[in-house]
Amino acid sequence: MTRNEILLAGKEFLFPAVFHYFEEPLVIEKGQDQYVWDADGNQFLDFFGGIVTVSVGHCNETVTKAIHDQVDKLVHVSTLYPTEPQVALAKRIAEISPGGELTKSFFTNSGSEANETAIALARIHTGNSDIIALRHSYHGRTESTRSMTGNSHWRTPLPAQSGFVHAHNAYCYRCPFGLEYPSCEVRCATDVKELIETTTSGAVAGMIAEPIQGIGGFVTPPKEYFEIVSKIVREHGGIIISDEVQTGWGRTGKWFGMDHYGVTPDVMTFAKGLGNGMPIGATTARPEIADSMQYLTLSTFGGNPVATAAAKAVIDFVEDQNLLANCEEVGAYLRAGLEELQQRYPVIGDVRGMGLMQALELVEDRETKEPAPGRTKALLEAARKNGLLIGAGGLYGNAIRISPPMNIAKSDVDEFLRLLDASLAGV
Numbered sequence: 462m463t464r465n466e467i468l469l470a471g472k473e474f475l476f477p478a479v480f481h482y483f484e485e486p487l488v489i490e491k492g493q494d495q496y497v498w499d500a501d502g503n504q505f506l507d508f509f510g511g512i513v514t515v516s517v518g519h520c521n522e523t524v525t526k527a528i529h530d531q532v533d534k535l536v537h538v539s540t541l542y543p544t545e546p547q548v549a550l551a552k553r554i555a556e557i558s559p560g561g562e563l564t565k566s567f568f569t570n571s572g573s574e575a576n577e578t579a580i581a582l583a584r585i586h587t588g589n590s591d592i593i594a595l596r597h598s599y600h601g602r603t604e605s606t607r608s609m610t611g612n613s614h615w616r617t618p619l620p621a622q623s624g625f626v627h628a629h630n631a632y633c634y635r636c637p638f639g640l641e642y643p644s645c646e647v648r649c650a651t652d653v654k655e656l657i658e659t660t661t662s663g664a665v666a667g668m669i670a671e672p673i674q675g676i677g678g679f680v681t682p683p684k685e686y687f688e689i690v691s692k693i694v695r696e697h698g699g700i701i702i703s704d705e706v707q708t709g710w711g712r713t714g715k716w717f718g719m720d721h722y723g724v725t726p727d728v729m730t731f732a733k734g735l736g737n738g739m740p741i742g743a744t745t746a747r748p749e750i751a752d753s754m755q756y757l758t759l760s761t762f763g764g765n766p767v768a769t770a771a772a773k774a775v776i777d778f779v780e781d782q783n784l785l786a787n788c789e790e791v792g793a794y795l796r797a798g799l800e801e802l803q804q805r806y807p808v809i810g811d812v813r814g815m816g817l818m819q820a821l822e823l824v825e826d827r828e829t830k831e832p833a834p835g836r837t838k839a840l841l842e843a844a845r846k847n848g849l850l851i852g853a854g855g856l857y858g859n860a861i862r863i864s865p866p867m868n869i870a871k872s873d874v875d876e877f878l879r880l881l882d883a884s885l886a887g888v
């Protein structure tokens with residue numbers, strides 16, 4: 462099919478709710494490492510990695526080989542039969558889970574399913590029903606995960622499920638209490654106590670949070686935040702669920718985003734980067750929590766041999782190539798480059814993130830912090846023209862998300878900064 466035939470067929474045969482980036486959608490034909498090519502043969506430096514999903518490069522040779530080997534052997538049996546790739550991945554995750562304490566996994570196909578499983582676990586294990594989520598969060602597109610999501614753009618007019626309350630966000634650039642860190646004494650965290658006392662029965666099933674909010678625009682809580690909230694939540698009977706769908710597997714410079722906060726969660730959820738683009742979701746829990754799920758369950762495609770073989774190859778690759786250190790080092794280099802751009806472009810109000818998960822928040826005016834969604838869109842378009850792919854996000858549509866493959870080098874960052882600089886000059 463030609464590019465136009467693909468676009469026309471998409472309009473005719475796909476749900477219109479599936480939106481695309483750009484005025485003229487970009488039809489991508491192939492990818493290799495940090496680059497993708499469109500149907501006309503144009504090359505793009507992909508610094509968004511799908512949607513924070515291509516963790517070790519497009520069509521990574523090692524991961525692709527693991528996929529090929531497994532495809533030739535066995536593609537499907539369902540969870541009715543144990544297979545080596547599934548248990549090998551579960552064992553690997555247990556080995557690197559924080560403190561080796563989260564040792565049991567359940568595999569599905571997406572982050573939404575992983576989060577569904579996590580909240581079911583929290584409710585069954587504690588006997589309580591209320592779940593605390595964060596404003597500005599995104600947790601998925603199923604009924605429950607949409608109800609947990611704290612962003613109106615991703616909540617439909619359909620009624621939300623009950624059993625979710627939304628805490629104020631640790632969004633220092635736009636503090637919901639109008640305070641300044643650190644003199645605020647992390648009020649957003651201590652406020653969770655009153656939230657529980659006023660909007661729930663007083664006993665909660667748990668709290669779900671992204672250590673760094675993905676679709677929310679890489680909002681990065683201060684270092685004390687999760688220690689304070691987890692203490693409050695646990696005192697009220699709940700468990701801590703870390704949604705690591707975007708922050709997992711080394712991107713922030715540690716295996717898991719929550720590792721930066723000195724808190725060991727009770728459950729973690731994964732998708733995206735775990736499979737480097739292969740569909741996989743995982744819910745990993747402390748054994749006593751996993752063991753409390755006693756009813757029958759299955760997932761037809763969950764734990765699929767090909768997806769789990771790919772995921773294990775991703776984890777092994779991250780370890781073999783020492784990508785945690787790479788994310789920290791190249792991430793710091795990227796961050797310095799972004800801060801230098803901030804000094805030259807007043808439209809960049811905030812730079813935030815960790816490792817190779819960095820965001821810019823664009824504003825019309827640094828004093829008023831008026832969000833600049835129009836200029837954000839224009840920047841995406843300008844970057845595309847310059848051969849660079851970046852992501853958008855944030856409740857106000859004014860965040861630029863930067864999440865390249867974790868195995869890039871400083872020279873890739875140099876190329877990125879040059880292209881971003883040229884693109885910023887036009888907006």
Ligand SMILES: Cc1ncc(COP(=O)(O)O)c(C=O)c1O
Nearest residue numbers: 571572573599600601675706732
């Ligand atoms: C933090 C987070 N959790 C969950 C999800 C849902 O994952 P999926 O789209 O695979 O269902 C996403 C998707 O963007 C996400 O960013």
